[in-house]
Amino acid sequence: MRNKATLINMISGLILQTFTILSGFILPKIILTCFGSEVNGLVSSLNQFLSYISLVEGGITGVVMANLYKPIVEKDEQKISAVMVTANLFFRKIGILFVAYSVGLSIAYPLLFKTEFNFAYVCSLTLILSIAVLIQYMFSITLKTLLNADKRAYAVNFTQTLIVICNVIFALISVWIYPSIHILKLISGILFILQPVIFGYIVKRDYRIDWSTDPEYSLIKSRWSGFAINLAAFIHGSTDITILTILTNLKTVSVYSVYGLVSNGIKALVQACLSGLSQTVGQAYAKKDWKELNQKLDLYEYVVFVLVFFIFTVTALLINPFILLYTRDVTDTNYNQPIFGILLIISEGLYLVKFPHLNLAYAANKFKEITVPAYIEALLNIVISVILVHKFGLVGVAVGTIVGMTYRMMFHVYYTSKIVPGRVQSIFYKKFCLFAISVAIGFMICSLVIPLRVVTVMNWVIHAILYCAVVGGCILLTSVLFFKKELTFFAKYLKR
Structure with a gap:
């Protein structure tokens, strides 16, 4: 049943991300067409500044998840209740703080940054964009964390899929009846009410949570170590837009956000495919079964490499032509940035390949031990991006992200060898080099033999079909020649 749950989680995650990616292209296209690049850049920038509240969270979601694995395996309802009550109180406090932050941002942003919009326009849009985040912190994130920890991510994924579909439908109706970015985003925020309603029903039906249990704040004592992890993840996703907002203009932010639609969509798609595996590794670690853990890490690494190198190589070949098609009716700024597109894809690929090792560290509750490397990654990203953005613009911030991601990847591979007995770093680097050589050959064949000229x-x-065939063929050949053990184990795992 657990293996079936893992498969269902992966399928549901894939369905969610498919609809999310489609939505991610439809909604910005509506904004670009109806309201222009300046509004698109403003929305992207405001969303980024609103996401700063996640820093206050201090990585508590990962800490809560780590504290839920063992009591779920042991069916310790009292412990589960204690973790849930503690987490719920903490997230409610963040929600209250977020209200104050949103109001402050709505006043400060239009005063600090020059735009073509008046104060009331920016202020009201900021408050409207904050609704979705507020609902999640106040009412749904605790319930969502429990479902994810218990390998029931499918409930979360299907709920979110419903919200995404409704959002697109209502957005199209909204701009048809009365084109207003404020109304469009207000509808989007209100739809998030579906999350706590559905999650609450499932938790009440299937779990015996005693919400009157006294909180145990010692359960989240690792949160300040988790803060560093959260900070690094936050900076990875926000440094570029923040720096571009401060040092360039909203049209440049719009260009970045449009390319980000592709890179973030592909990244989310891969994460959805991997969603069931992270909890499997976490529960294997909780049982201290090192043989099983090593086997599942081998499988996890292999699946990550196959997905990342295949999908991201094809994306690197196709991203710039896609953006040119996507923005062909938008003439208020230059969206033709081929070098930036490839570098952005590389940075997101490096972010993902460390996931087996990062999630193992989370599951092992080693937040304190991985704090300093997280800060170093964040510092590298910020400093290099700020230095290079003046001369190289979009390319400069992408390079900063790549340097930070490379350092963090290497650290986590090293740290896994300290957590898991008998695990050597060369296992990872052998796979990395073999897959890198494989897709490099595929990339050259596609670029030189079958280039997309018109x-x-x-x-x-x-060309997308041809590129998939070429790159996929290279990866399949590499798998058959060098990774027979992983292929066999993966087949047995799916059968069970």
């Missing part, structure tokens, strides 16, 4: 929708689709 950018049309039909040409793009044809």
